[in-house]
Amino acid sequence: MEPAEVEAGGGIAAARSSPAAVQATNDDAAASKLSCVTKGYMKDDYVHHFVRRTTKRAPIINRGYYARWSVLRKLMLQFLNAGSGSDDHKRKQILSLGAGFDTTFFQLQDEGLAPYLYVELDFQEVTSKKAAIINHYNDMKEKLGPDASISIEKGEVTSTNYKLFSADIRDIPKLDAVIHMAEMDPSLPTFIIAECVLIYLDPASTDAIVSWASEKFSSAIFFLYEQIHPDDAFGEQMIRNLERAVAWDMLKIYNDFIDGGERRRIELLELFDEFEEWHMMQEHYCVAYGINDPEGIFDDFGFKE
Numbered sequence: 001m002e003p004a005e006v007e008a009g010g011g012i013a014a015a016r017s018s019p020a021a022v023q024a025t026n027d028d029a030a031a032s033k034l035s036c037v038t039k040g041y042m043k044d045d046y047v048h049h050f051v052r053r054t055t056k057r058a059p060i061i062n063r064g065y066y067a068r069w070s071v072l073r074k075l076m077l078q079f080l081n082a083g084s085g086s087d088d089h090k091r092k093q094i095l096s097l098g099a100g101f102d103t104t105f106f107q108l109q110d111e112g113l114a115p116y117l118y119v120e121l122d123f124q125e126v127t128s129k130k131a132a133i134i135n136h137y138n139d140m141k142e143k144l145g146p147d148a149s150i151s152i153e154k155g156e157v158t159s160t161n162y163k164l165f166s167a168d169i170r171d172i173p174k175l176d177a178v179i180h181m182a183e184m185d186p187s188l189p190t191f192i193i194a195e196c197v198l199i200y201l202d203p204a205s206t207d208a209i210v211s212w213a214s215e216k217f218s219s220a221i222f223f224l225y226e227q228i229h230p231d232d233a234f235g236e237q238m239i240r241n242l243e244r245a246v247a248w249d250m251l252k253i254y255n256d257f258i259d260g261g262e263r264r265r266i267e268l269l270e271l272f273d274e275f276e277e278w279h280m281m282q283e284h285y286c287v288a289y290g291i292n293d294p295e296g297i298f299d300d301f302g303f304k305e
């Protein structure tokens, strides 16, 4: 989430207390991703379906979004490729909490990299809109295969490899029930994504979600991308929680983890000279991950300089 996204919802504090404002941050995320795609930062053949009015973001915002997209993709591909066989991604699953209008599943499907199961959860207002859009556009619908069923009213999509359900992720019994309904297998390696979501929850809910995930999935990676506000209650709790995990700020990730060749390519797309602002902004976002790995399949996973 970059500043424009926060502003769209009237700020994080406002968004925390208003579901409509939280959901508005999702519209803004999709618009920012489309701005990057249009400029050639990254490829996403589906995000334009989710944006009504194309907006151009400032170069610094585009670069921030690119970095966010790129780090998630790189770590997700590490997860999908982990293990010994070439088909290892097929025996894995992904769970996206507060997935919004993210289109990663459809991209992975195009690339032949989709896992055995990809499950997305969000508020019903969001999943209903997403279900309607998937239902409307054939290029998305056909990726689901012949057994797909879509309910716009319930905000549900069920297909062999992709499932979308509505859930308030703060409601742990519901969360548990919904992953059961989605037929997730808790014994399979699982990548759990919380991208710009936990900041809208209170620290107790975040704690409960992280504990639930760690108990539920024996072999799992919990990926988190978030704004760092070290001084508020959420920030303090998050920093405490992260003591047992790996966390890098986005400036370090951009400089030391994102592929050098790609970095050089995107830096030529739009030039800017607000380097101080860029550095400050990137230092206020982080990626953290925690790993459950009893079988040692994720030995090679993670940040490497």
Ligand SMILES: C[S@@+](CC[C@H](N)C(=O)[O-])C[C@H]1O[C@@H](n2cnc3c(N)ncnc32)[C@H](O)[C@@H]1O
Binding pocket: 001, 005, 022, 023, 025, 026, 029, 030, 097, 098, 099, 100, 101, 102, 121, 122, 123, 126, 167, 168, 169, 170, 194, 195, 196, 197, 200, 201
């Ligand atoms: C800023 S958007 C991010 C969307 C997506 N993860 C991405 O990065 O593009 C935050 C999303 O979290 C969802 N969300 C926030 N609180 C939630 C909750 N308690 N339960 C389910 N979804 C929630 C919002 O509806 C919204 O779609």
